[in-house]
Amino acid sequence: MGYSRYDLESPYSQFCYVCSGVGCEQKKSEDLYRNLKNEVRNRGLSSAVQVVRTGCFGLCEKGPIVKMLPEETVYIEVKPEDAAELVERHLVKSEIVTRLQLRDNARRPHLEVKKDHGHYQKQVRIVLRNCGKIDPESIDEYIAREGYAALDKALFELTPEQIIEELKVSGLRGRGGAGWPTWLKWNFGRKSAATAGTAYVVCNADEGDPGAYMDRSTLEGDPHSVLEAMTIAAYTIGAAQGYIYIRAEYPLAIKRLETAMKQAREYGLLGEDILGSGFSFDIEIRLGAGAFVCGEETALIASIEGERGTPKPRPPFPTDSGVWGLPTVINNVETWANIPVVILRGGKWFARIGTANSKGTKVFALTGKVNNTGLVEVPMGTTLREIIYDVGGGMQAGKAFKAVQTGGPSGGVITAEHLDTPIDFDNLAKLGSMMGSGGMIVLAEDDCIVDVTKFYLEFSVEESCGKCAPCRIGTRKMYNILDRFTKGTARPDDLWNLEVIADATKKASLCGLGQSAPNPILSTLQYFRHEYLAHIDEGSCPAGVCKDLMLYSIDPEKCIGCTVCARKCPVACIEGKSKELHVIDQERCIKCGACLAACKFDAVLIA
């Protein structure tokens, strides 16, 4: 970042960035911006210094933020009245206003940042190191940024045992969901391969959680990192063939992978005698039809073999008997993308990032009611508050935070009281959620927890492969009960039924899909039982989402008969003459809320 090429011929010799993200705006960044602009003008600096508003910096907690360029000085918690001092001292006298300066980045000593370029960001990009930086269809740009240097090191300087040791030291755990230590998987695979004579490595790119798209972005932005990592794994365990299992609905990722594979073969980085080492390995792409269960490794293996994608009981584990009955090491895209860095920088380097049992970073797909949606990569141990309120720029439209859903249809919710829990594998499990692949859907006060849970169950019902009864019937039964909750037809014993079926489905299902499908229910019941109860006992939806439970009416005291609501009503179910009380016909009302939004006199009531 920043400018390396700078001379004084530029029209502006300095730029002053003022964050005008929602968080900073609430703390008067707009007044600050105007004051800075006025000060600059009053001192005759307008032709030399440009003051600009920028989007959210991702450090809302310390806002408003001002950044001076080209010096890269970051000032925090700047008040409108600080403008004069900043201009006088920083811009005129060229001295730092230390009282407002964001100094060293104490959060990341492990990164050994040589030059602090104002890297106040809470993000650390290891997996996404090349995304947005290189042309994903240029192998040369990848190579220029240490690409294939880890493969070089692995093939010529490390034994397979040393590679596994490096992974063990790194503490890298699988990013696909369960968080199994990567070195252990590779070690099992290597041992079984020694007996079997050969083995397979597989990249699981069957990303299926609603709201998760980190694998897609990684493959689209940096496909070579996955190819390089798979080749390192193949050398380590003794595999000659690899598969990338990816859903056909990711056409761009597939195209870029194909381009990358072609380039790698031309350079001798895939295929026979890689880099003249004598080691040979190649990769094939296998397209999936988008079934969620195919992300489960035994179902994925069946699908690779051309069979129907249904799971099998484990053991035997894939590392013993996987693709075509041979030992197979399966890792998820994000795990693969970490490998070249672990090999090149060493396990110790990697292990300095993160928490005791969760090393490195995690990529989250931040979506929902948060201002800055997108992909974020933060060190393990970052709190939810930092992710949502700093990196994510806070809640949309100032809404109150309700919960965040992690782990998709297999995960659960984390509530406001746990906003300060450091996010890692262990803590998420303790809270009854899970890391999953890293989808993070932020829910606000106007999201109904029962309705959200129903959405996940609907997903599980559709994605259940149907092979085992507990999952096939259990998910459907649970969905039906939740549906009754949202429609106001739940029976008194439905809460009890829900818990019993959830428990049975969890215990008796064959694979991870069914075993984890009740998680959204169990987790939300733990934290939001009162909201379920409100749906049965009071017949109301506290968030105002479940339409069947809502009743719109007009307050005779407040209605002045302005006719606005009647005109806005899309089904014309509001009757009343001008300057007379209006009445909603409940039979015809579709509960769209248009009248509520339209009334200027707060006369529309909702119950």
Place this chain on the structure above:
Amino acid sequence: MAKKSREELRLHREQVRAELKKNDNNADLIQVLIGMGTSGIAAGAPAVQAALIEQAALHDITNIQLRKVGSLGLDFAEPVIEIRMANMPDTIYGPMTAELVPEIIEKHILDRELVGRYVQHRPAPDMMED
């Protein structure tokens, strides 16, 4: 392109690195990175790219290099472009539209003035440089 040995790969890395470095240090070159992941493309990156090519030609800017890159992760601001040129800070603009391109070309590239409302500034440490 022939298959490479270990030494050839290392040599090649030095070459391409030097070449890219030369571009970065070339005071006459204007690099424009366009985020072309699925989210960027869905939000309209191809139209922005087309407008950039058209406007650059219109203003006779021949020293511009458009580079396609993967997602920058800023989905809330897609489509996103990053401009790197001498005498200006590296600047990310978003959300971009084809209609905004003439203003960006005229102000940022020709007049070296930032187009304030669209600047996104979220530098993450680049582990490859540190």
